[in-house]
Amino acid sequence: MLEVVDGGLVTTVQGAGRPAMxxxxxxxxxxxxxxxxxxxxxxxxxxxxxxxxxxxxxGPTLRVRADCAVGLAGADLSGRLDDGTxxxxxxxxxxxxxxxxxxxxxxxGSGVRAYLALAGGVDVxxxxxxxxxxxxxxxxxxxxxxLAAGDTISPRDPGGRRVGxxxxxxxxxxxxxxxxxxxxxxxxxxQALAGLLEGFFVVGRGDRQGIRLEGPSIKPGSLSLVSQPMxxxxxxxxxxxxxxxxxxxxxxxxxxxxxxxxxxxxxxRLGQLGAGDGVRFREVGLGQARVALLGLEQELSLLGSxxxxx
Amino acid sequence: MSIEPFGESALLVRLGERVDPLLSARIQSLAAExxxxxxxxxxxxxVAVAGYASLLVPFDPTIGDVSGxxxxxxxxIASNSAEAAVEDWPLIEIPVRYGGADGPDLxxxxxxxxxxxxxxxxxxxxxxxxxxxxxxxxxxxYLGELPAALELPRxxxxxxxxxxxxxxxxxxxxxxxxxxxxxxxxxxxxxxxxLWDVSREPPAxxxxxxxxxxxxx
Numbered sequence: 001m002l003e004v005v006d007g008g009l010v011t012t013v014q015g016a017g018r019p020a021m022x023x024x025x026x027x028x029x030x031x032x033x034x035x036x037x038x039x040x041x042x043x044x045x046x047x048x049x050x051x052x053x054x055x056x057x058x059g060p061t062l063r064v065r066a067d068c069a070v071g072l073a074g075a076d077l078s079g080r081l082d083d084g085t086x087x088x089x090x091x092x093x094x095x096x097x098x099x100x101x102x103x104x105x106x107x108x109g110s111g112v113r114a115y116l117a118l119a120g121g122v123d124v125x126x127x128x129x130x131x132x133x134x135x136x137x138x139x140x141x142x143x144x145x146x147l148a149a150g151d152t153i154s155p156r157d158p159g160g161r162r163v164g165x166x167x168x169x170x171x172x173x174x175x176x177x178x179x180x181x182x183x184x185x186x187x188x189x190x191q192a193l194a195g196l197l198e199g200f201f202v203v204g205r206g207d208r209q210g211i212r213l214e215g216p217s218i219k220p221g222s223l224s225l226v227s228q229p230m231x232x233x234x235x236x237x238x239x240x241x242x243x244x245x246x247x248x249x250x251x252x253x254x255x256x257x258x259x260x261x262x263x264x265x266x267x268x269r270l271g272q273l274g275a276g277d278g279v280r281f282r283e284v285g286l287g288q289a290r291v292a293l294l295g296l297e298q299e300l301s302l303l304g305s306x307x308x309x310x
Numbered sequence: 311m312s313i314e315p316f317g318e319s320a321l322l323v324r325l326g327e328r329v330d331p332l333l334s335a336r337i338q339s340l341a342a343e344x345x346x347x348x349x350x351x352x353x354x355x356x357v358a359v360a361g362y363a364s365l366l367v368p369f370d371p372t373i374g375d376v377s378g379x380x381x382x383x384x385x386x387i388a389s390n391s392a393e394a395a396v397e398d399w400p401l402i403e404i405p406v407r408y409g410g411a412d413g414p415d416l417x418x419x420x421x422x423x424x425x426x427x428x429x430x431x432x433x434x435x436x437x438x439x440x441x442x443x444x445x446x447x448x449x450x451x452y453l454g455e456l457p458a459a460l461e462l463p464r465x466x467x468x469x470x471x472x473x474x475x476x477x478x479x480x481x482x483x484x485x486x487x488x489x490x491x492x493x494x495x496x497x498x499x500x501x502x503x504x505l506w507d508v509s510r511e512p513p514a515x516x517x518x519x520x521x522x523x524x525x526x527x
Contacts, residue, residue, distance in 0.1 A: 024514040025444035137448040183314035183322040228361030253445030261317040289318035
């Protein structure tokens, strides 16, 4: 069991999303980077989507109240125990009662979200079919809000002591974001999609809803849409010409045209981008996108078997 | 009509680019058909999400592909008539306390429209609205169409926090904020009706296709 000494910038419980609730205006939500979530869980022998702590940019400080196994993956937030021992992303450890685990800020350019798994998953109830925190709705996870000092976080399997080891990467590889043509590509000026594919962008403001991309201005022309359903990965073009890439907590409907959509296999990578990161897009066909997604699903299902659990 | 891929695991059906009750009814009807097909065993299909005149149809790419699902949708659209499938929703009445602290923008809205506050309230309650879609936040229904006499652009500066239950207008739309959230619409009143409650099934009071009237409390 862990006691929260400091909640960090925005630490939330995240696991699987709520695809069946989108029709009620609820974002699908869940982990922004489900690859890293799956690895953190695999390190403890958990199900790939078991709820874990998603720690963004500036991590929490946690005091161990009872011995507790943790698995860590994703961005490097300099996790450290009070005796000076480092807890590296891609590793797991049995924490002892009395120890204090402190995370600090993400190293620029190396991801913004880390996942801390507990044995069996973080013990929170399912709300509307998922344990994940829905910040806009104020439900799920820990009372629908980020962690705060004084909270306690318990594992679903308090007796779980097994910790695994892993010698692969701790988060999704960097690289261009692969996109397919978006649903409005053919109605936008030709320069819209071309501008995205040729441009170099720098991530501006961002949160779990989406990230702003600063770079060449890409005008959407005169295309006028009435609000329509959106998807994570959609690259929207607002009238100001600064694209927005949508993440898992995006509003379920929106009125900006979408010239390109980041493929499902690259959403984990998209979920790790933070302010100042450089972004390039590369177009692929739907067939390639599908093969890549099937590859990701297979990789996630096999992560558990690639972790050696003591 | 167009059917375009929205990524490798969803299709976006668009019947037009306007706010139109008939297009919306056809979208609701198609959404119902997708959901029926899924419930009767078509494991490819996910839960469909409606826009004003569009429908997002997610599918499982491990067992479906774009061309197969698009063909299914084309067939469903061709054989579907809006009248046949739209469910007969009851009319929902929402009691509203207009003006004062509950509707801090009512007097300003009236002034900008050249109407009395009383007239704004009367016009807002004079029509039956259709729930076109849910979005923005959980349970937030976009209701239309607001009579042209009440049409105003959104506020220049959105509020950081709008209280739950606020009844608001913007453009040719009206809505009730189900949860405290930021908001750029004009607040003309407030209701005690709970538009969103996770302990209820379904959690949202409004569903696309329903009809709504506002009555002065």
